[in-house]
Amino acid sequence: RDVTPAHLRYTVTCFCHITPLSGDKRRILLLYCTVTYLFCVHKSFLILQRRVKVSQEADSSSVMASVKKDDRLTSSQSFMCVGFAGVFSKTVTSPLEVVKIKSQVGTFYCKKGFWQSFALIYQHEGIRGFWKGNLASCLRLFPYTAVHLTTYKKIVHLHMDELGFISQWKAIFAGGLAGIAAALTTYPLEVAETRLIVQNCRQPTYIGVAHTLSKIYSNEGLLALYRGFSLTLLGAFPFSIGCYAVYMNLDKLWQEPPFRFTPLQNFINGCLAAGVAQTLSYPFETVKRKMQAQSARLPHFGGVDVHFSGMVDCFIQVVKNKGVLSLWNGLTANTIKIVPYFGLLFTCFEMCKQGCLYRNGYIVSPLSYKLAPGVDQSLGPYELEDAKRYLKNRNFGSGESSFRNRW
Incomplete structure (x- = not known):
């Protein structure tokens, strides 16, 4: 435990130079020392892993920030607080989401820059155009969160050691699988959201979420509701790796251990992790949105700026006709959205949490965190x-x- 790999490496090097051995004996000694050194490195890494307990709460990514569990709330109360906070934050930031998705698909309104996109959408579709697809996004939030949290906890519990610890890479793997399971369950709603956002609400092809799903199924088949899902699989792990890469280096950024972080520092950490992770996985999401929107049965093939026959061809056509940087179209709107989204998410969650704590008898008022006297x-x-x-x-x-x- 106390001997570092550097100490052992120095000892092995000196021993091999001063020992009067040659031929097979020297090679055997070198092999033995190498195996011992690798074993020491592995044990040192395991010791470091055991010192850091990885949180068992699911991340979001993408969606949804991981909120520290409070045992004073029931499971249903925690779920409702997170769900309501997510709906509220998504609704408020919906205009930025609309501009982002239109930019990813490549519709006409979003080819003249970030600020001009708002003006053109308002001019051609009115104020309603900024909240297209929001209902589908909010409906998707509840089952997505439930499946993500449940799957993540199950996978984490399977990989925990006897002390209740799990390595960072296993946590990344669990987060990626949980995101895939949640996306598989709710993917048709994501396709409906994209179709509703891309269309002109003054000349609609689809009217409502149910009509969108039924029309896609009847005209294009069941597989159309899962078009582009393979890109969710490809993008889930870069997203998780980006999140954990940021969190693993936060102590260097703040020059203090994570358990001493203030709420403001945790908020900044969440925004940084989301920004880095979404930037890494953004090309996959751009191609996915194009595949979701494209349809031969829609006017102008759904408004997609390139024509393609599949996932690989979509990457090729985008890079060939629009350039590599076009894979990050809409990143400005996505980056600007991060701070208000997470700020509203945490604020709304805390307000809902206060109401539940007051109802459960832990605090004296739903407007403050003053603890009820005499309550454990x-x-x-x-x-x-x-x-x-x-x-x-x-x-x-x-x-x-x-x-x-x-x-």
Whole structure:
């Protein structure tokens, strides 16, 4: 444990130079020392891994930031808080999402730059044009979050050691698989969102989420609802690697260990991780959006700026006709969206959480975090309710004073 690989490497080098051995004996000694050195490096790496406990909460990426679990909330309350916060933040930042997706697909409105895109969308579609597809995005959020969290926790528990620790790379693998499972479940809603955003809402081909799904299925078949899904598989792991690469180097950025980070530092960390991860996986998402939008049954083939026959051909045609940098079209809108999205997400989550904590009896008001006097904050909501019921049945008295005396 105390001998570092550098110490062992120096010892092996000196020993091999001063030992009067030659031929097969020297080669055997070198092989033995090399194996010992590699074993020492491996053990040192395992010791370092055990010192860092990887969080069991799912990340988002992409979507959704990982929120630290509070045992004072029930599972349903936590899920509803995260879901409502996600819906609210998505709705507020929907105009940026619309501009981003239109830029990725390559529609006419978004070929003149970031600011001109807003003016052209408002001119041709009105204010409603900035919230196209938002319902599909919000409907997708709840099942996506549920499947992602459940799958991630299951995979993490399978790879935990006896001390409850997991390596960073296994956590990356778990996050990638969880994202794939969640995307597979909700992918048709993502296709519907793209089709609704790309069309002109004043001359609509699709009316509503249900009509979009049914029309795509009847006209193009079931596989059209999963067109471009392979790019989700390819983009999931660069996204996860980008997130964890940032988080693994945050202590160098702030010059202090992660457990001392303030809420503001954690917010900045989340924004940095999301920005880096989304930038790395952005070309895959651009091609995916083009594949989702393209259809021979739509006017102008869905508004896509290049014509292609498959995933590989789409990459080739985009690079050939538009240039490599066009794979990052809409990145400005996506980057600007990160800060308000996560800011609203955390703020709304905390407000919903305060309401639930007040309802559960942990705080005195839904507008503040002032703890209720005499209440053990380490108890879960069901345990706290059982304690209240027990005290009432045992005739310790009614009201706040008896409960304070007990706990």
